[in-house]
Amino acid sequence: xxxxxxxxxxxxxxxxxxxxxxxxxSLLATHAVLMAGAVFMLLPFVWMLMTxxxxxxxxxxxxxxxxxRRFSAVENYDRALTTAPLLRFALNGFIICFGILVVQxxxxxxxxxxxxxxxxxxxxxxxxxxxxxLCIPVQVPALPLYIALASLGLLNTYFAIMFPFFLSVFxxxxxxxxxxxxxxxxxxxARLDGMSEFEIVWRIVVPxxxxxxxxxxxxxxxxxxxxxYWPLIVVSDTRLAPPPLGMMFFADAETGxxxxxxxxxxxVLTAPLVIAFLVARRRFxxxxxxxxxx
Amino acid sequence: MASVxxxxxxxxxxxxxxxxxxxxxxxDGEFMTLxxxxxxxxxxxxxxxxxxxxxxxxxxxxxGSSIDHLRPHERRVAMVFQSxxxxxxxxxxxxxxxxxxxSRLRLHERVPLIRLLSSRRRETMHSIExxxxxxxxxxxxxxxxxxxxxxLSGGQRQRVALGRAMVRHPDVFLMDEPLxxxxxxxRVHMRTELAELHQxxxxxxxxxxxxxxxxxxxxxxxxMMDAGHILxxxxxxxxxxxxxxxxxxxxxGSPTINLLPxxxxxxxxxxLLGRRLQLAxxxxxxxxxxxxxxxxxxxxxxxxxxxxxxxxxxxxxxRRENLGAEHILHFDLPGAALPPVVARAxxxxxxxxxxxxxxxxxxxxxxLFDPSGARVxxxxxxxxxxxxxxxxxx
Ligand SMILES: Nc1ncnc2c1ncn2[C@@H]1O[C@H](COP(=O)(O)OP(=O)(O)OP(=O)(O)O)[C@@H](O)[C@H]1O
Ligand SMILES: [Mg+2]
Numbered sequence: 001x002x003x004x005x006x007x008x009x010x011x012x013x014x015x016x017x018x019x020x021x022x023x024x025x026s027l028l029a030t031h032a033v034l035m036a037g038a039v040f041m042l043l044p045f046v047w048m049l050m051t052x053x054x055x056x057x058x059x060x061x062x063x064x065x066x067x068x069r070r071f072s073a074v075e076n077y078d079r080a081l082t083t084a085p086l087l088r089f090a091l092n093g094f095i096i097c098f099g100i101l102v103v104q105x106x107x108x109x110x111x112x113x114x115x116x117x118x119x120x121x122x123x124x125x126x127x128x129x130x131x132x133x134l135c136i137p138v139q140v141p142a143l144p145l146y147i148a149l150a151s152l153g154l155l156n157t158y159f160a161i162m163f164p165f166f167l168s169v170f171x172x173x174x175x176x177x178x179x180x181x182x183x184x185x186x187x188x189x190a191r192l193d194g195m196s197e198f199e200i201v202w203r204i205v206v207p208x209x210x211x212x213x214x215x216x217x218x219x220x221x222x223x224x225x226x227x228x229y230w231p232l233i234v235v236s237d238t239r240l241a242p243p244p245l246g247m248m249f250f251a252d253a254e255t256g257x258x259x260x261x262x263x264x265x266x267x268v269l270t271a272p273l274v275i276a277f278l279v280a281r282r283r284f285x286x287x288x289x290x291x292x293x294x
Numbered sequence: 295m296a297s298v299x300x301x302x303x304x305x306x307x308x309x310x311x312x313x314x315x316x317x318x319x320x321x322d323g324e325f326m327t328l329x330x331x332x333x334x335x336x337x338x339x340x341x342x343x344x345x346x347x348x349x350x351x352x353x354x355x356x357x358g359s360s361i362d363h364l365r366p367h368e369r370r371v372a373m374v375f376q377s378x379x380x381x382x383x384x385x386x387x388x389x390x391x392x393x394x395x396x397s398r399l400r401l402h403e404r405v406p407l408i409r410l411l412s413s414r415r416r417e418t419m420h421s422i423e424x425x426x427x428x429x430x431x432x433x434x435x436x437x438x439x440x441x442x443x444x445x446l447s448g449g450q451r452q453r454v455a456l457g458r459a460m461v462r463h464p465d466v467f468l469m470d471e472p473l474x475x476x477x478x479x480x481r482v483h484m485r486t487e488l489a490e491l492h493q494x495x496x497x498x499x500x501x502x503x504x505x506x507x508x509x510x511x512x513x514x515x516x517x518m519m520d521a522g523h524i525l526x527x528x529x530x531x532x533x534x535x536x537x538x539x540x541x542x543x544x545x546x547g548s549p550t551i552n553l554l555p556x557x558x559x560x561x562x563x564x565x566l567l568g569r570r571l572q573l574a575x576x577x578x579x580x581x582x583x584x585x586x587x588x589x590x591x592x593x594x595x596x597x598x599x600x601x602x603x604x605x606x607x608x609x610x611x612x613r614r615e616n617l618g619a620e621h622i623l624h625f626d627l628p629g630a631a632l633p634p635v636v637a638r639a640x641x642x643x644x645x646x647x648x649x650x651x652x653x654x655x656x657x658x659x660x661x662l663f664d665p666s667g668a669r670v671x672x673x674x675x676x677x678x679x680x681x682x683x684x685x686x687x688x
Contacts, residue, residue: 183377185375185376185377185379186380186381188341188344188346188366188375188379189375189381191365192366192371192372193367193393194367194393195396208382
């Protein structure tokens with residue numbers, strides 16, 4: 001009787017174990033794929049970081065190791081920070097990204113609100129224009145913009161670097177999609193309470209749009225921190241150079257073949273972005289998933 | 295305080311007409327309810343009164359003067375939305391004080407940083423704070439003032455929405471199905487609270503619902519709407535007792551009125567399912583009629599004992615619903631392919647085991663409607679007397 005009672009549940013237990021193994025395997029497979037992708041994307045950064053720690057001799061030695069045998073981090077970073085105004089480049093990057101972002105938000109948020117929530121003739125054609133604007137790369141209006149800035153004597157200024165990006169159609173599009181889902185009744189309630197449309201935007205709608213604003217801020221900051229094309233056109237003064245342009249000036253100078261110092265400089269200039277993203281990570285992902293823009 | 299007058303309000307969305315010339319006068323301090331099926335234009339109408347939507351035709355008058363040129367907040371109306379529409383990122387205190395902040399502080403006193411320059415602001419904020427506390431006390435929200443709307447239950451949110459309307463001391467309260475998101479028990483409770491609030495404030499209430507019980511229990515008058523028109527305007531008693539239209543009869547009352555086919559026979563007599571009733575109407579013979587009988591107008595008596603001058607229908611019990619204080623009886627009419635006829639009965643009523651009974655009624659309890667749905671007045675046929683009903687013994 002005892003044997004029969006024991007024998008009964010065995011098939012059941014076996015299937016439970018089977019499902020557990022199957023789940024484990026599929027989990028392993030998913031993670032293997034994700035790990036491969038992560039390694040593929042992270043490797044250049046890791047390489048950069050490691051190279052910045054190595055001595056010049058080791059960088060060019062034939063037998064490659066990821067982990068440095070002898071650390072020359074201090075020399076590399078010291079060299080990078082003393083021969084090039086790296087902190088100045090980073091500061092330029094901050095000023096430019098911040099300036100662009102503030103104006104982009106000030107312009108795009110009310111525009112997006114109007115496109116999402118106000119009824120006025122020509123709203124849909126305007127929105128179509130916004131969508132068309134998404135398709136125009138900055139290279140297209142670059143020449144006329146350059147000529148205009150040159151004839152106004154504004155080349156080699158922060159303003160010249162920031163100006164083409166003040167109007168972000170992408171921001172308008174993103175925020176419009178986000179505001180669309182904001183309940184109309186809350187806006188109507190605010191109107192009944194006596195709020196003007198401007199106050200509704202800034203005091204009622206924006207406070208619940210933080211995920212979208214954080215997401216867009218990351219997009220915007222990354223794009224303009226890393227932008228080389230436009231600063232290269234309008235800036236020749238090293239003191240105004242944002243990080244990539246600064247790197248270029250730096251690489252051109254006599255440090256050109258000192259890869260240790262060069263990667264050290266690149267590390268210093270990449271770090272702020274990575275840190276900023278890690279801080280805003282959760283908001284960023286929320287914003288992306290909530291607007292349905294991928 | 296103010297009366298509200300609507301003069302032939304018309305509205306279409308694109309090519310779809312939604313309101314077709316609504317005329318309605320709401321007296322000062324009246325509790326007026328708009329009822330009607332979904333999509334009949336109730337929300338659109340009160341949004342027009344609030345100024346959120348603009349009408350295509352007609353005029354809205356509050357306190358006798360036209361307000362069509364005024365923006366929503368200048369109309370001295372407050373609205374409670376079906377979704378409550380609380381500001382999600384503000385505390386209850388913030389939600390309740392916002393209308394007062396907007397009306398009492400000037401623009402520069404509301405802008406961050408710049409507002410610190412104003413000396414008047416502190417005093418004003420202080421008095422606003424006091425009023426908010428007072429309203430919160432009235433609505434038992436005192437302990438919740440620092441919570442966000444997301445941290446409140448449905449009933450509490452509803453009270454905050456009400457409070458936000460109350461702090462402004464508006465002349466007119468507009469309420470769009472404020473109870474529809476509450477559970478049944480809370481709804482019954484809030485019905486009483488709203489009726490008491492109306493009495494206490496003495497303001498004009500325009501209340502939208504598609505729940506006929508709310509309409510019947512709270513209102514001074516009810517306007518029943520259908521497809522953008524007002525079918526009937528009157529007190530709840532009038533709408534229940536003398537529905538002007540078959541749609542009104544169907545909408546008001548629970549369980550729903552029984553509608554049976556009838557016609558006009560010879561000598562103006564009304565016939566119900568081919569049986570002659572002691573009723574006469576002034577319509578040509580052969581005209582079809584719809585005859586409405588409220589569930590409480592029907593009395594089940596032993597078959598073949600129906601009194602001579604009463605109407606009577608042979609019926610067979612199909613189902614009995616026990617509501618405690620009363621029972622709802624569902625009867626099939628043998629030989630007629632009709633939906634079951636519903637009657638109310640006291641719980642002690644005993645019916646024969648085979649379920650065969652006669653349903654009797656006073657012919658004057660019949661509501662008659664012509665094919666267009668309009669009410670037809672009937673009179674007792676000459677020579678008939680009040681019926682004497684012999685009930686089941688219990
Ligand atoms: N913005 C709009 N655009 C187009 N049609 C609309 C709009 N708002 C309402 N309608 C239409 O107008 C009609 C009346 O709508 P309304 O919201 O007033 O109905 P209601 O009586 O409040 O219904 P419910 O009881 O379901 O709330 C509906 O047929 C609806 O489809
Ligand atoms: Mg509605």
